[in-house]
Amino acid sequence: MSPETILYIILAGVISIALAIFMYGYKSKETRRLRWVFGTLRFITLFSILLLLINPKFESETYTTEKPKLPVLIDNSASVAVLNQDGNVLELIQELKENSKLNNKFDLSYYSFGSEFQKSDSLSFSEKNTNISQALSSVNEIFKNQTAPTILITDGNQTLGSDYEFSSTNFKNPIYSVILGDSIQYTDLKIEQLNTNRYAFLKNQFPVEVILTYSGTSSVNSEFVITQGASTVYRSKVSFSEKENSSTLNFNLPANSVGLQKYTAQILPLDNEKNKTNNIKHFAVEVIDQATNVLIVSKLSHPDLGALKKSITTNEQRAVTFKKPLEAANTLNDYQLVILYQPDRSFAPIFSEIEKLDKNYWVIAGLQTDWTFLNTVQSNYKKNSSRQKEDVQAVLNPNYGTFAVEDLSFDDFPPLHTQFGELTISVPHEVMLEQTVSRIATESPLLATMEMNGKRNAIWDGEGFWRWRASSFLKTDSFQDFDGFIGSLVQYLASNKRRSRLEVSSETFYYNNNPIKISAQYFDRNYIFDNRASLNITVKNTETEKQAVFPMLLRNNFYEVDLNSLPAGEYNFTVSVADEAVSSSGIFTILDFNVEQQFLNADVLKQNRVSNNSQGKAYFATQTDALIQDLIENTNFQNIERSEQKVVPLIDWKYLLALIVLALSAEWFFRKYNGLI
Known part of the structure; x- marks a missing residue:
């Protein structure tokens, strides 16, 4: 408390005493005893009020012990x-x-x-x-x-x-x-790693790479075998010693039948092995009779093209070919999807052939795009470009319903480069990514998809999305999210399948140590995504005939279910909509692989x-x-002792207000009791 405040308090005390004496000590008609009572009460009241006006501040310090x-x-x-x-x-x-x-x-x-x-x-x-x-x-x-x-x-x-x-x-x-556990090294043979493709094409061969390891001090011999059902499709003898304790086998297996082909790889165990679980690995390959061929037409060299190819070919069912405009026009019939990167007037034969063959196509525009040509060669969309550069970002349209899209935090990705001007689409379409500048929506689409008379196409107005792929990797330590986003877009554009009111997305097989998820989209009769529907999935194990029903939960613009609780096996499933005669069925297989059982110590x-x-x-x-x-x-x-210092003003002290009320009430009571009121 400062000296100035102390002086004010002393003055307040003197003034309060002086006023009390003046009121009850000078020419007062009450008895001596009442004058003392009234004077004391009035002093308390006046002094308390003056203290509140001065409002002195008191410092308090509390101590706490933290373990x-x-x-x-x-x-x-x-x-x-x-x-x-x-x-x-x-x-x-x-x-x-x-x-x-x-x-x-x-x-x-x-x-x-x-x-x-x-x-x-x-x-x-x-x-x-x-x-x-x-x-x-x-x-x-x-x-x-x-x-x-x-x-x-x-x-x-x-x-x-x-x-x-x-x-x-x-x-x-x-x-x-x-x-x-302990550090004892047990004698052990192990399939350390098995690498193969998830997909293979009919009548072709697919490669398999197996890494075998040995822990022990003596020389041993064994045999590596791959079986499919009751038949053996590959066999090889292997030898190990303390120094030569690993072996890598590379070979090809034939893909003779369409569908999911399951195999069992095994290195025959030694007599004294403690852990034989890691001697066996199950794997599967889906054999398909055709691939999705994608043609990318560009006269430029740009990092976007490399990112596009990497994302598309992550799925081994898809192949990508690059061609320049002049050499691509006569080969469009060999491809399910044509991607036109930054087209200009040299692309005129390509657009003419696309129109003739009714091909699905995807236009990616950027700083080198000739919008004057693009506005005249097609009638789906137009852009009044000023040829000036503009940096734009994207935000996902949560109401996009053509297919399921997960939000990759697009608004946090680096900006794309485009030409300044408004893009307007004149045909029925859905905007997937909306364009923003400095986080403000421009009401211009960055990515939109269109479907008319069974023909599908898309417009992406921005270059530099290779940075998006790199940024996604920095966030998640994986390219999987961005590649999955591009893969879903390519899958939609490359297909001519008529749209169904219930679209179900699932893998043919899953490993049980990875997420097992099935997603679905349900549309009303106007093909608008319905987020009020109730979807259930019925899953049946084909071997045990055991059946289970799971609700599918809404996630943004699609429904999803997690089936990680299911054991390994083959399953049939049916996704159905409550109160609607709409359903979709399929099959999947869960392969047994428990990486946690591979360790000995x-x-x-x-x-x-x-x-x-x-x-x-x-x-x-x-x-x-x-x-x-x-x-x-x-x-x-x-222990750490922490002190906390608080400065408390007197006006926060509620007891002083109570004292003023008590003093005034007591004075009124004594006056009333003695007939002075």
């Missing part, structure tokens, strides 16, 4: 159970929860991880993947400004995400690893390195007492 955090990360993947460590984990967690000294010193919190990182409620040890890197990064973000040594309980075998040893280098707190060396690099320490599951004791005795982890 250091101790997050516990628990591996909830199936490999923990495979290594018979699930019981050890539960015992360890129980000891941590019951140790009073540890809980008095630390604020413990428990998290589990498998495919995803989450707060730990219960442990099932059934997760099909392990992402240790994501768990460490998440905890590092949650406790980034706090003292938080971390207990990492895992076997160290990661199947998903970036290398957690690299992620731990950015960790700000020590990591105390609890190693589940813990990755001890890596867990030791992770702990040492973060100034922590590694322990085996049998050393729980040593871990707890080290944490309790470590003087680097101490």
Whole structure:
């Protein structure tokens, strides 16, 4: 409190006393006792009111003690159970929860991880993947400004995400690893990796690459076999030793029948092998009798063309050919879709042939596009271009209903380059991506699709989308999202199939360690997407005849269901609409592959390195007492006393107002009691 405020309070006291004496001490007719009572009450009232007017401020300081955090990360993947460590984990967690000294010193919190990182409620040890890197990064973000040594309980075998040893280098707190399993090297033969195409063409051969590994000290011989049903389609003898402990086989298998062809690859186990699960892998190839051929016509060299080819050919059913305008006109009949990149007058024969053959086509415009020519050669859309450059971004139209499109956060992608001017479309169409400038909608489409008389085409008004593909990779560590977006657009444009009110999208086969999702779109009788419908999918296992019904959930402009709860097997499915005689059926196969069953022991060396690099320490599951004791005795982890200083004005002190009311009420009461009112 400042000296000036103290002076004001003293003056307020003097004034209050003076006024009270003047009112009840000078020529007052009340008795002496009443004068003292009334004078005291009036002094209290006046002094309190003056204090409120002065409003002095008081400083208060509170102290709180904060314990250091101790997050516990628990591996909830199936490999923990495979290594018979699930019981050890539960015992360890129980000891941590019951140790009073540890809980008095630390604020413990428990998290589990498998495919995803989450707060730990219960442990099932059934997760099909392990992402240790994501768990460490998440905890590092949650406790980034706090003292938080971390207990990492895992076997160290990661199947998903970036290398957690690299992620731990950015960790700000020590990591105390609890190693589940041992470092004993068992004799083991293993199919380390099997690579093949998802699709093959009828009467062709498809390549298969297999990497076999061996753990052991003696020389061994075995045989690698691939079977299809009861017949053997490939056989090869293999030999290993302590030094030559891997072998790579490359061969081709024939594609003689259309449809899904399932195979079993096996390296025959040794007599003393402990884990024989990793000796077998199932895989499948879908044999088709034709591919989707896409022609890209361009006279320019541009990074967009490379990005376009990569995105389209991600699906092996599609092939891309590049041609210049002069050499492409006579070959259009060999392709299901023609993409015209930045057309000018040299494209005139192409447009003439497209019109004659009734071909589906997709125009991509940019800075080199001749809009004067494009406006005259077709009548679907026009643009009054000023030939000036404009940078535009995109936002997804949530009401787009031609096919399912997932929002890739298009508005966060780098801007595309286009010619300044308004694009107007004069035929029935749907805008997929709307054009924006500085996040303000221009009411001009960036990407729109059209369908008339069974013929489909699209206009994309902007170049530089190769940056979108790169940006998508930076966000997700994968090109999959952007490639899937382009793939869906190509699939729609390349097809002449008549549009149905119920469109279902599914894969022919899935691996059970990956997401198993089926999506659908339902349209009303005017072919407008209906987001009020109720869709269900009925799934039936063809072997067990077991049937299940799942509701499909609405996601933006499509419905989706997650079927990861289904076991491996062959299934028939039917998607139906409630209260409507509309349905669509199909088949899919779930292939059994559990990567978590491929491990024989813990990755001890890596867990030791992770702990040492973060100034922590590694322990085996049998050393729980040593871990707890080290944490309790470590003087680097101490309680932090935090002080908080508050400045409180007197006007916020409600008791002073109550005192004024009480003093005035008491004075009124005494006056009334003594007949002075």
